[in-house]
Amino acid sequence: MSKRILITGASGFTGKHAVQHFLDKGYVVHAVIRLTKLDLMQENLHIHSLDLSDKAAVHALLEKTNPDYILHLAGENSVPESWKTPFKSWQANVDSTLHLVEAVRDLGLSTRVVIAGSVLQDELSDAASPTHPYSLTKTMQTTVGLAWHNLFQVDVIIAKPSNIIGPGVSNGVCTLFAKQLRQLQTSGKSQFQVGNAAVTRDFIDVRDLVTAYETLFLKGTAGETYEITSGRWVSLGEILSLFRQVSSFDFTIRSETEEAMEMKLPMMSEKIRALKWEPTRSLEMSLADVWEYTAQL
Structure with missing residues (x-):
């Protein structure tokens, strides 16, 4: 039976590549979009228009789809926009993540969740003096994910890619x-x-990055953070x-x-490479x- 993967931010740059990659690998893909379209039609593709800041809607979606994997790519990724509307960035990055991991916990799902962090995020110890609002939201996003793993044993992995091309x-x-x-x-x-x-x-190629995400689903260790770089x-x-x-x-x-x-300090990719992943x-x-x-x- 094909594995089911739910991909948030499916109409974004990385999201589109991820959707096609997992479809090509035989997964049943549930693609979550919000304001934009995903111009793709395939038998194993199911598109859901959803605002991840809507807690009830997220809960209902996970209850309906019961995914084996969640690749959480959605969010606000603009530093300038985070200065203009910091609360909107917080909702898009932190609240959406909390709603996903809380739905997994509340429904008792065995779903593995990979959350995409950012090269621009700060260390948690520096969160009170962030570089910009965007870095704060990404720091707190990954912190929430790991906290739900440590507190409630939700199967969460953090992936921290370098600059994506x-x-x-x-x-x-x-x-x-x-x-x-x-x-x-x-x-x-x-x-x-x-x-x-x-x-x-x-710089890491987006197609190599998506392959790394699949490697984390199959071989990664819950509660760990994996930096993904070209080196x-x-x-x-x-x-x-x-x-x-x-x-x-x-x-x-x-x-x-x-x-x-x-x-x-340069990012280090030894952990992901130990799982037999290499950029191609x-x-x-x-x-x-x-x-x-x-x-x-």
């Missing part, structure tokens, strides 16, 4: 760069300006240089500053796919 609708820096470069190319100009080319980040730190200047290669667009790079930036797509492959995708826009 790949083809699809995304507000990530690589997709933004690709769009801007195409506009530059169309205009006939050849100088690309960036704020600080020295900023370094780790390759690159500067934004290097990203632009790679775009020059994959696009065959000979542009120059002008950085407003190249001062060294204070960086959090190189950064160059991912950027080539991003470049090809933006040609359609």
